[in-house]
Amino acid sequence: MAYVNGQRPLPSRAGLVVVGGGVIGCSIAREATRFISDVVVIEKESDVACGTSKANNAEVHSGIGEDAGTLKQKLNVRGNQLYDEFVRGLGVELKRQGLLIVITQRTIPRDGGMPEEERMELLTRKIPEGIVAYGENAGIKGLRILTRDEVFRMEPNVTREAVAGVFDPTYGLISPYKLTIALAEHAVINGAKVFLNTEVTGFRVEGGAVRAVITDRGEIETPMVVNAAGVFADEVADMAGAGGFVIHPRKGATLLFDRQVTAEYVRSSVAEFRLPGQRTTQSKGGGAMPTAEGNLQLGPTAIETDDKYDTSISAEEIEEIFERFHYLLPDFPRDALISAFSGVRAPTLEEDFVIGASEAVRGFVNVAGIQSPGLASAPAIAEMVLGILHELGLSREPRPDFDPVRPAPPKFSELSNVERNRLIREDPRWGNVICRCETVTEMEVVNAVHSIIPATNMDAVKRRTRTGMGRCQGGFCHNRVAAILARELGIPVTEVTKDGEGSPVFLGVAKEFLGGAAR
Amino acid sequence: MKKTHNYTCINCPLSCALELTEENGEVLEVKGADCKVGQKYAREEFENPRRVVSTTVRVEGGALPLLPVVSAAPIPKALVRDAVRMLSKLTVNAPVADGQVIYPDILGTGVDIIASRPLP
Amino acid sequence: MSAIRRPQCVVIGAGPAGLGAALAAREAGLSDVMLMERDFELGGILPQCIHDGFGSIVFDQVLTGPQYAQRFIERVEKAGIEVKLNTMVLEMRGDRRITAVNPRDGVFELEPASIVLSMGCRERTRHQVMIPGYRPAGVICAGAAQRDINIEGLMPGRRVVILGSGDIGLIMARRFTLEGAEVEGVYEIMDHPGGLTRNVVQCLHDYDIPLHLSHTVTFIHGRKRVEAVTVARVDEALRPIKETERRVPCDALVLSVGLIPENELSKQAGVELDPLTAGPVVDERMHTSVDGIFACGNVVSVFDLVDWVTQTAETAGRGAAEYVLEAGRRKRKPPVRVTAGRNVKFVVPQLLREFDREIDLFFRVEHPERAARTRVLVDGEELYSRKAKMVRPPEMIKAGADPGGARKVEDITVEVVGDEEEA
Structure with missing residues (x-):
């Protein structure tokens, strides 16, 4: 297998080292393998996509929510346009189901003293036209103004307070962790090596140029480093003397609902239009949207935090989300809540992306401050970074042996019965349903453990197969998944973790606490 | 010297708060009981409280790693923890029949610990 | 795929409800009864309920969960009921077409003359009661913990806080203690215990485990594994009182915060559900709104006693048998x-x-x-x-x-x- 985990030694040299196995790092690594094969990705967690990439809202924005003239907007618009080509061959689905921006009565409150006729003219004509003009100016295509009736025809559950809407058909959704895993595997198929559980501790810089990356597992000589370390990008840049920016973490919480209850509740993503002065936080306001897998999600919030590991959710945030969306979707079935998650974003003080070759350290490229719309911008960020790397000397010659396809493992729940039976005849483990809420079979779990970027813990299996993601949240399947992990990894089940070191699922075997011998 | 002991009656949803007064082990009075069942319960809990013990023991070569076991009759409450601790040291071999005696006369109580299911 | 089989009755789920229903259908005259179970053995949740307290009504005897199950399992084995283990129903339609899968038969379809739903219930999770905080390892529902400890032989916690004083929470407080773990306390948001007094006495009082009424957990600490929880007293509207917050170190939070009937299949088939019970609307024969589909046990409504689950199962099984034997001659009134x-x-x-x-x-x-x-x-x-x-x-x-x-x-x-x- 091309993949090399922490058990194997690091290579002594590489053409490019990418620090950070999030969606940005893996996008850049995959794009780099189109030109060179000796690419190394260093990730300190037990899996790729463990930071911001696993806990965001899966949105491929069009760029309409970004400020004109920013790098963010430019890369977002470009990224959205590149997306279909970017994911081709990866086996990860991009759903362009569109974004409905709803203009409501509270966009301009009635009691603002404005004559009613003028107010309605603004709400139903001038504001929608303004949104469309703004988007078109940024290069976004296909924007369409909707009347109130058209809004309800498209989304019957939206508040009766809606007065008009703008539909943005280029907006889409993609599973951010599935995309990241697929990109990492595709990079590995084309020669890259991904090292998990490996932490960068410093850099060797000589004569103003980067010479090597130093990690807790050894050193790799390299002429080029991409710093895609997410919330830690400032610290990593400072290690090389290539810093000068500060990441101030901001967390965003999202509520996730049972897809059987909410699958039909909204079809596109729905966001409420707020005039610039009405935003209370740095969040673009979030929305109600299906996930890439059909669960409805509400969020996110945007809360400044001091702790880059703060993925907690407060009671206030949960209430805030419900209150906010109660207006937009009044009859929303809040009882169908099955999960909530929070991710830490990595904004800089300037709130824009920081992408560029370091002037202080030659060969060192910072890709920092990548917050929303980072997922949408990923293809364009990778394109831009490759341009920089070419300038720094990375080969411009496309490899003739680049394999354009990353085979995706079959998913039982998505197959026809004929295909299912063909697989079960090959291996009966395809017929053993492990997770009943999401209909995941034993073979899918086994495949995840032995995939190119192997799943070595419960959360990693969950990201690849959806085990434990349903309405029972792993109540029925956690012990079965743990047993398969233990068997396939050849470890005692008490060593199985939720998400890497320090997170054991079980703390002992029966009788052990009574002094009885361990099994 | 008179002493009082408090119990909660478990015999019906009323859950009467019972107060038993005794002197040198002799029950003088039970207060708080709504009925005779509660009176009797308080006396039993004071004089000879007993509990059914259920736990698991390790199994070699079985379909499952553990076998559920239960005492064939209630044993003195004070011995429950010791009984469980003693059983935690035990390993039995599969197959086990339902009701098979796993540990006879636990802690000299005269009560057997039996398998509470068959285990092939 | 081979020709579609048409059993007289298919029972989905072989817990106490399914066992009882299959037997009743068989005894009421059906010769072709199929019992489907997703686990590797019969009994549903009973094999993990190793404590006593079952059967006082049906058998006039106090049994453990496994003993209660065994009485039915033996009869099912002798009755000539076809049992399909490790079998998951993937789909059920309103015309009673069932699609199921297991490793031996693969995906197969059935068109039974009648169906009894006996899928039981699942536990409410932390998100359904909206407990804020981190998402570390060590947050587990009481029934899942019971399976870990009693069946798998694995300890999901060593220093445990239990939220919710329903019977499963109380039973698990004792079980953790007897297995050598420490139960710091049981916290209950209501001002009275959720479970039976018998369990409060025999599971908590007997082991000096404190029960904190009118308390809840307001935060889960620990990024990787549970390190502590914050608990607080609640006011009359059940809102936590900030000033009473207290941090309790622990390595596991065990939740006993309610059960939800498992009606995903029922919904697929268009069975009408009662919002009060979260289960199918049934008549006196446990017949649902869909012709030929019956339901019993905890899928209908969460019963406290297994004995009553068994009684509804017998009604449903008999009802299904009558339905099949009368073969449409009887009009539903x-x-x-x-x-x-x-x-x-x-x-x-x-x-x-x-x-x-x-x-x-x-x-x-x-x-x-x-x-x-x-x-x-x-x-x-x-x-x-x-x-x-x-x-x-x-x-x-x-x-x-x-x-x-x-x-x-x-x-x-x-x-x-x-x-x-x-x-």
Whole structure:
């Protein structure tokens, strides 16, 4: 297998080292393998996509929510346009189901003293036209103004307070962790090596140029480093003397609902239009949207935090989300809540992306401050970074042996019965349903453990197969998944973790606490 | 010297708060009981409280790693923890029949610990 | 795929409900009964309920969960019922077409003449009660912890806080303690325990485990594994009081915060559900709104006693058998709704179609009441009356009504009245 985990030694040299196995790092690594094969990705967690990439809202924005003239907007618009080509061959689905921006009565409150006729003219004509003009100016295509009736025809559950809407058909959704895993595997198929559980501790810089990356597992000589370390990008840049920016973490919480209850509740993503002065936080306001897998999600919030590991959710945030969306979707079935998650974003003080070759350290490229719309911008960020790397000397010659396809493992729940039976005849483990809420079979779990970027813990299996993601949240399947992990990894089940070191699922075997011998 | 002991009656949803007064082990009075069942319960809990013990023991070569076991009759409450601790040291071999005696006369109580299911 | 099989009855789920229903259907004259179970053995949740307290009504004997299950399993094995283990139903349609899968048969389809739903229930999770905080390892529902400890032989915690004083939470407090773990306390948001007094006494008092009423968990600490929880007293509206917050170190949070009937398949088939019970609306034969689909046990409503699950299962199994044997000769009569009268929250069955035999009526009260009397009125005539010293909402109560021969009904009401009130 091309993949090399922490058990194997690091290579002594590489053409490019990418620090950070999030969606940005893996996008850049995959794009780099189109030109060179000796690419190394260093990730300190037990899996790729463990930071911001696993806990965001899966949105491929069009760029309409970004400020004109920013790098963010430019890369977002470009990224959205590149997306279909970017994911081709990866086996990860991009759903362009569109974004409905709803203009409501509270966009301009009635009691603002404005004559009613003028107010309605603004709400139903001038504001929608303004949104469309703004988007078109940024290069976004296909924007369409909707009347109130058209809004309800498209989304019957939206508040009766809606007065008009703008539909943005280029907006889409993609599973951010599935995309990241697929990109990492595709990079590995084309020669890259991904090292998990490996932490960068410093850099060797000589004569103003980067010479090597130093990690807790050894050193790799390299002429080029991409710093895609997410919330830690400032610290990593400072290690090389290539810093000068500060990441101030901001967390965003999202509520996730049972897809059987909410699958039909909204079809596109729905966001409420707020005039610039009405935003209370740095969040673009979030929305109600299906996930890439059909669960409805509400969020996110945007809360400044001091702790880059703060993925907690407060009671206030949960209430805030419900209150906010109660207006937009009044009859929303809040009882169908099955999960909530929070991710830490990595904004800089300037709130824009920081992408560029370091002037202080030659060969060192910072890709920092990548917050929303980072997922949408990923293809364009990778394109831009490759341009920089070419300038720094990375080969411009496309490899003739680049394999354009990353085979995706079959998913039982998505197959026809004929295909299912063909697989079960090959291996009966395809017929053993492990997770009943999401209909995941034993073979899918086994495949995840032995995939190119192997799943070595419960959360990693969950990201690849959806085990434990349903309405029972792993109540029925956690012990079965743990047993398969233990068997396939050849470890005692008490060593199985939720998400890497320090997170054991079980703390002992029966009788052990009574002094009885361990099994 | 008179002493009082408090119990909660478990015999019906009323859950009467019972107060038993005794002197040198002799029950003088039970207060708080709504009925005779509660009176009797308080006396039993004071004089000879007993509990059914259920736990698991390790199994070699079985379909499952553990076998559920239960005492064939209630044993003195004070011995429950010791009984469980003693059983935690035990390993039995599969197959086990339902009701098979796993540990006879636990802690000299005269009560057997039996398998509470068959285990092939 | 081979030709579609058409058994007389397919029972989905082989816990106490499914076991009882399959046996009843077989004994009522069906020769081709198939029992499907997703686990590797029969019994459902019973094999992990190793404590005693089962069977006092059905067997007039106090049994453990495995013993209770075994009595049915032996009969099922002797009765010539076809058992499919490790089998998951993937789809059920309103025309009774079932798609299922197991490793041996692969994906297969069935078109049974009748179906009994007996899928039981699942546990509410931390997000359904919205506990803020981190998402570390060590947050587990009580029933899942019970399976880990009693079946798998694995300890999900060593220093444990339990939220919720339902019976499973109480039972697990004792179980963790006997396995050598430390239970710091049981926290209950209501001002009274959720479980039976017997369990409060024998699971908590016996082991000096504190029960903190009117308390809840307001935050889960620990990024990788649970390190502590914050607990707080709640006010009368059940809102946490900030000033009473206290951090309790622990390595696991065990949740016993309610059960939800598992009706995903029922919804697929278009079975009408009752918002009060979260289970199918059934009639006196446990027949759902969909022709030929019956339901019993915790999928209908969460019962407290397995004995009552068994009783509904027998009704459903017999009902399914009659349905098949009468093969459409009997027309389904328009139902009368069973009225939940004074201090009655809901009644199962919700409907009465034919009052031609003695029927069971299960219900919960809305509020606690002392010196109460339960009665069943059929067209004004009292057909059932029983005194109770105390009735409480957490306890399902059983009543009944015997028509003494088939009779027409226009109104049937279940109510709880003060004992001194006479009709």
